Amino acid sequence: xxxxxxxxxxxxxxxxxxxxDGNSKFDENGVTWIMNPTDEWYALVRGVEIKEAAGxxxxxxxxxxxxxxxxxxxxxxxxxxxxxxIDANPTDAYFVAGQIAEYAKDxxxxxxxxxxxxxxxxxxxVASMIAEFLDLPHVSVAEKLELNGNSATITREIEGGSExxxxxxxxxxxxxxxxxxxxxxxMRGIMMARKKPIDVIPAYDSVNxxxxxxxxxxxxxxxxxxxxxxxxxxxxxxHNEAKAI
Amino acid sequence: xxxxxxxxxxGGKIKKSSMEAxxxxxxxAKSAGSSVTALALGLADSAELASLGEYGASKVLHxxxxxxxxxxxxxxxxxxxxxVAAEGASxxxxxxxxxxxxxxxxxxxxINAGMxxxxxxxxxxxxxxxxxxxxxxxxxxxxxxxTSDKKILSIAPNSFTVEKVGGTxxxxxxxxxxxxxxxxxxxxxxxxxxxxxxxxxxxxxxxxGLKGPENWGMVEDMAGILGAATACSRxxxxxxxRPHHEHVGQTGIxxxxxxxxxIGISGAIQHLAGVNQSKTIVVINKDPEAPFFxxxxxxxxxxxxxxxxxxxxxxxxxxxxx
Numbered sequence: 329x330x331x332x333x334x335x336x337x338x339x340x341x342x343x344x345x346x347x348x349d350g351n352s353k354f355d356e357n358g359v360t361w362i363m364n365p366t367d368e369w370y371a372l373v374r375g376v377e378i379k380e381a382a383g384x385x386x387x388x389x390x391x392x393x394x395x396x397x398x399x400x401x402x403x404x405x406x407x408x409x410x411x412x413x414i415d416a417n418p419t420d421a422y423f424v425a426g427q428i429a430e431y432a433k434d435x436x437x438x439x440x441x442x443x444x445x446x447x448x449x450x451x452x453x454v455a456s457m458i459a460e461f462l463d464l465p466h467v468s469v470a471e472k473l474e475l476n477g478n479s480a481t482i483t484r485e486i487e488g489g490s491e492x493x494x495x496x497x498x499x500x501x502x503x504x505x506x507x508x509x510x511x512x513x514x515m516r517g518i519m520m521a522r523k524k525p526i527d528v529i530p531a532y533d534s535v536n537x538x539x540x541x542x543x544x545x546x547x548x549x550x551x552x553x554x555x556x557x558x559x560x561x562x563x564x565x566x567h568n569e570a571k572a573i
Numbered sequence: 574x575x576x577x578x579x580x581x582x583x584g585g586k587i588k589k590s591s592m593e594a595x596x597x598x599x600x601x602a603k604s605a606g607s608s609v610t611a612l613a614l615g616l617a618d619s620a621e622l623a624s625l626g627e628y629g630a631s632k633v634l635h636x637x638x639x640x641x642x643x644x645x646x647x648x649x650x651x652x653x654x655x656x657v658a659a660e661g662a663s664x665x666x667x668x669x670x671x672x673x674x675x676x677x678x679x680x681x682x683x684i685n686a687g688m689x690x691x692x693x694x695x696x697x698x699x700x701x702x703x704x705x706x707x708x709x710x711x712x713x714x715x716x717x718x719x720t721s722d723k724k725i726l727s728i729a730p731n732s733f734t735v736e737k738v739g740g741t742x743x744x745x746x747x748x749x750x751x752x753x754x755x756x757x758x759x760x761x762x763x764x765x766x767x768x769x770x771x772x773x774x775x776x777x778x779x780x781x782g783l784k785g786p787e788n789w790g791m792v793e794d795m796a797g798i799l800g801a802a803t804a805c806s807r808x809x810x811x812x813x814x815r816p817h818h819e820h821v822g823q824t825g826i827x828x829x830x831x832x833x834x835x836i837g838i839s840g841a842i843q844h845l846a847g848v849n850q851s852k853t854i855v856v857i858n859k860d861p862e863a864p865f866f867x868x869x870x871x872x873x874x875x876x877x878x879x880x881x882x883x884x885x886x887x888x889x890x891x892x893x894x895x
Contacts, residue, residue, distance in 0.1 A: 341823065342842055345712035366824065420717075422681055422688070429682075447710045447823060447846070451690035453678030456646065460682035465647050465755040468675055471817070481759070485826075486671050488769030489818050491644075492759040505824040506817065538687025542703050542716040547849070553856070553869045559883035562855065563891050565871055570853040572832035573775070573799065573891065 329384035329475075329497075332435070333375040334428055334442040334454065335403055336364040336418070337396045341447060347544040354544065363399040366443025368406070369510040370503035374473060375441050376407035377508060382475065384438075385409045391418040391427050397526060404521035405513035411524065416531035419539075421449070425457030426535030433462060438478070438497040444469050444504040455502035465495050468502030576602040577662035578630065579653055580613040580622075581672050582642070587613075587621060589772050590668035592628050596735045597728050598666040599629020601695050605664075610634060611742065612656045614649060615641040619744045626742035628735065634660075634747035645754040646675035654683050655749040657723070669727035670771055677727040686723035693732045696724075710823060710846035730771055731829055770819060773802030776830045776851075778821060780806035782837015782858065782877055786814035791881045792836065798888045804828070806838045822847040837877045840865025857881070 339345065340360040348355040362368075375386045388408040390396050393415065400411045412431060418424045432440060440459075445452030452468065459466030471490065472483035478497045483490050485504065513521075556562050566573045578598040580591045598609045611630040613622050615638065622633045634656055641648070653676065657665060665680060667673045669691045681688040689704040693714070697703045701718040704726060708715040770776065777796045783789065789803075796803045803819055810820035821828055823843040833851035837858060838844060845868055848854070856869040859876045866872050873880050 339709070341710070341846070345709045347713065420687070421678065421690070425678070425682065449708055449715070450706075450710060450827070451678075452674045453681070453688070453690050456675055456678030457682040459647070460650060460679035465645070466675070466679075467756065469671060484671075485818060486761065486763070487771050488767070489761060489763035489816075491761045493756050494759055495756045538681075538685070538721040539689065539717045539719050542701075542718050544708070545705075545714040545716070547711070547713060550854075550868065550870060553866050553872045555866075555872045555874060557873075559873070559880060559887040562871060562873060562884065563887040566832065566853070566855070567891060567895070570832070570870065572853040573888070 329378050329382045329438045330436060331375040331378055331384060331386045332432055332437040332440045333367070333372045333386060333388045333403070333408065334440065334458070335367040335372065335388050335390050335399060336443070336446045337361050337390070337392055337399050338364045338446050338448045341365065345546070347546065351544045361395070361399070363402055364443050364446045366445065366503055368403070370505060370507040371441040371443045371501075372403055372406055372408065373508035373511050374503060375439070376511075378439065378475065387412060389414070389428055389431060391416055391424045393417070400526055401521050402513060404524045405517040406511050407517065409524070411526040413526055413528050414531055415528050419537035421451050421453050421457060422539070423535060423537040425454045426461060427532055429458050429461030430532040430535060431529070432458070440500045441503055442500070444502045452502070455500050459500035462500070464499055466500035466502070467493060467495070469504050470501050471504050471506030473501065473507060575608050575610045575660050575662050576605070576664045576666060577653070577657055577660055578609055578611045579665065579667040579676065580611050580625065580633070581668065582613060582615045582617050585615075585617045585621065587625065590670050590730055593730070593733055593735050594666050594668045594728055595625050595628040595630050597695070597733045599738065601664065601666070602629070604695070605698070608632070610660050610662065612653060612747065614638070614652055622744045623741045626740040627737045629738045629740070630742040633742045633744045635744055636747045636749065636751070638751055640751060640754065643754060643758045644672065645756045646679055648752055648754055649676050650679040650683055651752060652749055653680055656747065657684060663723055665723070665725045667727050669729050673727040677725050681725050684723050685721060686725045687719035687721040688725035688727065689717050689719065690727050691729045692726045693729050696726070707850055711827070711849035729829060731774060731831070764816070764818070768800070768802040770802045770804055770821070770826055770828060773828070774830050775799050775801035775832045776804050776828060777801045777834045777836070778804035778806070778838060779809070779836040779877075780838030781808050788878075789815070791885060794885050795834070795881065795888065798885060798892060801832075806844055835865055836881060838865060839863045840868060
């Protein structure tokens with residue numbers, strides 16, 4: 329199996345999110361960057377498992393500048409064989425998906441995997457965009473994948489439950505919890521990752537972003553919690569003040 | 574230049590999320606001096622579809638084809654693109670639910686339309702086409718200008734107040750070539766009855782503080798009294814006390830109900846990421862230091878096993894009198 333795993337760099341889950349320049353920019357000061365959790369824990373590890381079971385190769389791809397090499401090295405340490413970085417600012421989902429699709433279109437990947445969504449922009453649409461650009465089927469918010477030759481059975485989340493579907497490779501997968509178990513890179517993996525090259529390529533001119541960031545806004549601060557002494561008092565407040573019931 | 578809204582059907586019935594999308598499309602169309610055409614794919618009767626007029630659709634295009642009751646995003650995307658071309662639509666609206674997440678991105682790539690996924694509020698067209706959405710897992714909002722001619726908005730569930738404007742939509746047969754599905758749906762495992770979490774306006778959620786799955790009866794009672802959905806924290810779904818589809822948080826489902834009641838959940842940052850856009854948050858926890866209290870509007874410090882039965886009683890009385 330020839331597997332492509334798409335990884336993104338995001339602020340760590342516990343980062344304080346702040347904006348600067350009159351709320352026009354994300355404030356990178358003091359932010360710890362990580363590989364997007366669902367990309368790392370589920371998409372990448374499931375990709376590596378596929379290779380371990382069926383042979384083949386796992387390539388990771390990222391759109392971003394050289395500061396992303398740190399998360400790419402981690403992906404190589406977890407078990408990816410090769411890495412590609414498209415050297416461009418990941419402006420919007422359409423741009424990122426379009427760049428990845430341009431790279432992938434003549435490489436005969438059997439399975440392309442992304443995380444279900446990034447924890448910074450929370451759109452969850454890159455997998456579906458790559459699939460459409462490449463005219464492939466895709467299944468997202470996948471929590472289970474079984475492969476039998478080129479046939480796949482996938483369980484995905486739907487409203488209030490799950491759905492089991494089957495399809496043939498090649499396809500695109502959006503990975504969620506359940507698909508694999510997180511792996512911590514070991515020393516051997518880290519050492520080997522140092523020897524694996526990161527292929528840096530320029531952006532494809534044929535794909536441009538279709539949206540522009542205008543500004544950001546912090547959420548309205550919640551007022552301090554009102555602690556109440558009785559259930560009746562709570563019901564009254566929910567009805568009269570919050571108008572929630 | 575109509576606004577096209579994608580209607581999701583479930584057993585021939587219009588999903589609530591699609592009514593919300595229709596009302597949103599109608600509000601935008603009104604401001605733009607345009608009208609709303611709805612596209613429904615799959616088996617449904619005309620009376621059901623005509624009811625979209627109540628939410629502001631003037632016309633419904635219907636492709637009455639049983640194949641489309643089995644969801645394949647690639648097929649649906651092709652048909653929406655056909656409808657966009659047939660109607661000369663410039664803006665496409667749908668819900669940002671599971672189906673919307675599958676289709677909206679594909680459609681964006683197919684017709685080269687910029688999109689905002691999980692839109693929160695109507696577009697501001699005074700200077701471009703600027704749409705607000707939640708970012709950074711509930712820790713901020715962003716305003717994005719869609720610069721392409723065609724635009725796609727998938728709207729965050731429960732973010733738009735649905736108002737019935739009255740009226741009946743005309744229902745027209747829509748004809749288009751339907752390609753074969755590449756995805757076969759083998760089976761569905763869905764909750765029986767109750768309200769799916771993703772569509773709920775009120776949510777009652779519980780965590781490890783309940784000590785065991787056998788104690789969820791009082792949580793389900795509360796949900797029943799309120800007409801709420803039930804949810805849970807990650808540890809509770811990981812150890813199998815509750816089904817996975819109830820797990821809210823970073824790796825579960827992100828929700829934004831009008832009311833979120835959290836019982837016996839400490840409020841880890843990964844859990845907050847899934848619920849911090851709820852309009853009102855109530856926390857019930859016996860530990861006054863639980864971090865969740867900092868993110869709550871109302872709180873009761875107390876043992877769930879004492880507080881919940883009292884609260885259920887008070888809610889029951891409230892419902893009986895209101």
